[in-house]
Amino acid sequence: MWSAPGWTVNLGDPPETSVTVRLVSPREYGVCSPRLSGCAVPVGHVCLVMLDRAAFLNGTPRQRTLLLAHEVGHCLDASRLEYTHGDFRDEGRVYSAYHASPVEGFAEAYAHAYLARCGPNAAPLGWGQGPPCVLPDPHGVRPDRLLR
């Protein structure tokens, strides 16, 4: 897994969140279901993100950015929000039944907040070329301000 292609990016104001991304086969996730397109393993201010290599590389720029920003949302939930999920309950159901859980609702809302602010430009998350963009503050991603 650690030899798979990927990158490390440091996000946000100090204390930064260090996110290491690896593009892998879902069989290599280990701790997450291989049916998922991504998996985040946060440990304080360090986070390992594994993405389904084929789903990520074959996605549109918008799909790629949503997938990556969703997993980064899980990382920031842990590092900046102490895993409170932005006080989401089931509001994430507007995205899908899967996102009705607090943890998935917050991550998907964070991904949409990222897309609204930075567009399909994933360079600020370490992928590809694009202009700089200040990431949305995870504290501002709230269930009463959902973006789709």
Ligand SMILES: [Zn+2]
């Ligand atoms: Zn998720």
